[in-house]
């Protein structure tokens with residue numbers, strides 16, 4: 038989108054959409070693109086909050102100059118987050134506005150020096166420090182490890198807008214709509230959870246600390262660095278972050294399996310049908326080879342139950358299931374209940390490693406694991422039914 042967009046009378050969205058990059062962080066699919074949001078506050082003094090990814094300098098500068106013209110200077114460049122998708126144009130901004138003061142904390146400046154070799158014209162802020170722009174009084178909140186060490190948030194006391202960095206951000210380009218009341222909210226809530234689960238999810242405790250620090254602040258609008266601007270129901274957005282960072286989950290089950298020839302998948306169908314017969318409505322089945330892990334993690338972040346299956350593969354788990362289980366351990370997901378199943382033909386490798394995963398992640402196993410030889414029959418099918426029944430029972434009791 039070429040236009041800048043007014044957030045208030047004198048605050049502008051000057052972000053850009055990226056529909057070309059296939060993988061965010063070279064890892065996470067961007068089927069519907071992503072937006073890099075930056076904001077311009079035009080007061081007696083002018084401040085730019087964060088920049089955008091490095092590839093879109095022309096459009097970014099045109100947007101800024103369509104608001105302030107080519108002669109006015111920008112006084113402050115506030116850096117809430119140094120990840121290169123937001124800091125990518127710091128050098129270009131500094132070249133264009135050589136007197137600009139870069140506002141950040143101690144950790145920010147270490148990274149600016151190391152990434153971009155910039156050490157001049159810095160304005161160091163600590164937790165609670167303020168800067169006056171004229172009408173606007175900005176206050177800085179240090180929120181380390183949401184999700185980098187230098188992350189901070191900027192709160193404008195006059196408009197009650199929180200510039201939150203990556204917190205409350207989501208995947209998905211902004212297809213014309215910039216505000217939450219202009220976009221498909223169902224899509225963005227899913228994409229916000231996928232972003233949270235994959236990018237921020239490991240840092241639940243720092244997110245909790247940040248939410249505590251912001252508690253009591255009157256927030257009219259949240260301007261994150263990705264996704265829509267939230268202004269309709271701030272309480273809902275904050276409470277989603279609260280739930281996710283506490284690993285709270287809803288009633289429902291993700292069943293994910295790894296299969297080469299379909300036998301493990303058939304067991305998943307039996308388990309799912311039993312869950313449904315037992316009254317569970319939210320059941321999501323994924324073939325781990327077909328659906329990218331980021332979507333599976335998104336749903337694991339939502340639902341309390343995980344049932345995971347794997348065929349044996351060279352004495353080990355099937356590779357996509359191996360990746361998923363190690364990612365779950367790495368992220369330290371808590372407060373889930375687990376069922377496991379699988380197949381083998383000679384010495385196994387799937388279920389034995391799923392049992393090791395259960396021990397590592399310390400989630401309770403709701404039923405006896407089922408391991409079918411080649412293809413499930415008789416007792417194996419009974420075992421799958423039992424996994425479904427026990428999972429439904431545990432979910433209802435949770």
Ligand SMILES: Cc1cc2nc3c(=O)[nH]c(=O)nc-3n(C[C@H](O)[C@H](O)[C@H](O)COP(=O)(O)O)c2cc1C
Pocket residue numbers: 295296297298299300301302348349350351352353380381382383384385386410411412
């Ligand atoms: C490449 C490959 C490696 C396998 N490695 C093992 C193994 O290490 N141990 C074992 O018991 N079975 C192994 N199997 C057999 C499968 O795990 C077994 O046939 C299983 O039932 C297949 O399930 P599926 O139909 O869900 O793919 C292997 C099969 C293939 C094709």
